[in-house]
Amino acid sequence: MNKPIEERELILAILLEVTRDKVPGHLALSRVLSKYQYLDKRERAFITRVTEGTLEHMIEIDYIIDQFSKTKTAKMKPVIRIILRSAVYQLKYMDQVPASAVCNEAVRLAKKRGFQNLSGFVNGVLRTIARQMDQVKLPEHPLSRRLSVQYSIPEWMVEMWLSSYPEETVEKMLSFMMEEHPTCIRFDPERITKEEIKARLKEDGVEKVEDHPVLPYALWISGYDYLGGLETFEEGLFYVQDASSMMAVESLPVKKGDSIIDVCAAPGGKALHAAEKLAGTGHVDARDLTEYKVGLIEENIGRSGLTNISARQQDARVCDEASVETADIVIADLPCSGLGVLATKKDIRYNMTPETQKELAALQREILSVVHRYVKPGGTLLYSTCTINREENEENTAWFLEQHREFTLEKEKQFLPGIDPCDGFYIAVMKKQESK
Template structure:
């Protein structure tokens, strides 16, 4: 470890930033690893795992603390709660960390943060957990299945209830475990003709490569420190994109030469994918709500060198008459609750609520009501989200078909054979977290049936 750098203190400060300021955890981790890029690779890996793990397992960790603390969890001060959580994670989930070291470092950190009078409490709780970690109790899965899922897989209990209702106990357990498993970094090789050269370049930099599960252009990568420093990423030959998200552009059925509008495009993954499929023909208009989001799109376009994509600030809730019936394809990958990517963004577990899902479903309907005007007669609208919520997915899909001149069209001509089923034949697919080694994702393909010139 570098002199005078306490990696546990760094993680503690990150956890408190999430607690106090609701800083997005993935952005905070990225910024922190950039700040401390001079640290040894093992120290950076420790920071990453302890921070992400503490957030991912927070509900489980709280359940354990409740069992061994004489003070009710809601009465424990937030700084002490953060120290306990990260220390319990080390004791229960990081086998290479001696329990005594986790306890001792927690006590030191408590004192350094001006909470010396609570160091005895911290020490007592952690030593108690260390001595009794083989007898941690879970709720009864038969009597209270949602409570069991909640603690065992660290998901909000209301969400466990919703998923058990919609997908059953076993599938909910599988989703819960998938979100706790190590999340793969998936990239898309932008030109299939470069596949062999890209693989060789990645291997020459010491990366481990696995083939994608659904699409030939997908690769799973591991063994790197910072993706931005990986040669084929820096020079634009690959771009980071989960395989389930790649299916959205595939589902659009691009033949070449199309005019495409991507209405909520940042950071630009789907826009770039569609532009690559166009192979220099046609045009993609990539839009988003703020300058900051459009800047992210522009950064990716600069890295990849794509010329048939424009990036501009446009509000998806505002109708732009000049765009009416101009698009062969509208990509509507809309704001959602993000339940399908909780494995990558653990703070979603803290922020999502049933009320937010209801509000987001309503927002999606508002956006769809506007952007459907941009599709030419006979054109295609792809509706997608990175969530697993019937209100945001199947129910909105049905609502859209009922209210506008669009009909669902089979995905089977576009998606890989291994994902085809009765749903893809009907025009939609719900990928669950971990299924096909990917994030949770929803896609529906619609064909516009309005008459020429009709609104």
């Protein structure tokens, strides 16, 4: 049975936004799902799967197309390239969609978008791929090239990880990034018990709710339609947050009455978690650079019902003199390359470059050079990123400790996806010496 063309038109629009206009994939997808809420669950699931799957397998898909097309993907018109990519994803990974339907719909979509003259090309390439898909072989050498195509990760990233970790570890990481994962959520045990939140989620239509193996206030949920459609979410009974981010706050010596500053807080997960740990005491000052990001924090604060946290606009690169030596804890979860969250944010891999990575490492140093001043004597600085890159992580921490001898390293941990029960994430907890 042919799928309605509307779904594939929406998929094309999303993928063009992501690949041509560099809109983050999860934002482009959620915007469309919010706008077209009248679509039924099956249609929304199809849009989500093809969009995310095409992005996730894009390097492999381009490799396949380039085996059968005289015009290589890099030289194609953006609309045609996306039509072919999403069709090849369906041919390779969605057995329930007949190959004839995939080809026919791709041709129809090309014509509808004004490419009548290229419809024969689209038809020929896709029908050849459908017949000969099983003949496509991965490149054998070098190892970085094979892994790059197999797991659709840019080769320079694979080379970087192979230089830092054993081959077996890298392959586990890459495999994890390709798997489908449930959504990790945090609930406040002071507000609702685990049994109650599980029951409410089931009432909301969430098909699967599982305990997290490490954190008692974390759950994995899957089999739900739309996050904003869950009453439990709208009521602020849980917050979507990866376990690695929770473990970062868990590593801090939060005690009642503490003053905490989160310098790059949006959308507010760690700040809210810290505010919960304060149990109605103290205060969390959640800051970020733009009005938009502060708005995201405020929206989440409003949903949470917490009163010991506030949000404000502040550039972390500029010293706020009024904050110097006022914080028991400073959380510096800084802008980074994001390579630890490729499992959920598929498109980061295509937009990041080694040059951008170096710029981010320099930005992190610039911010650390300012915000460490907010820590009281005897207080704690948390430096964290959601990436797997020594230059942004261990090397930056070593540089900071060399520059600022009044701080000592209390704890350092690089979480690796596929090895630890969470996304890739780095934390360094540093203590400032007491005044003499």
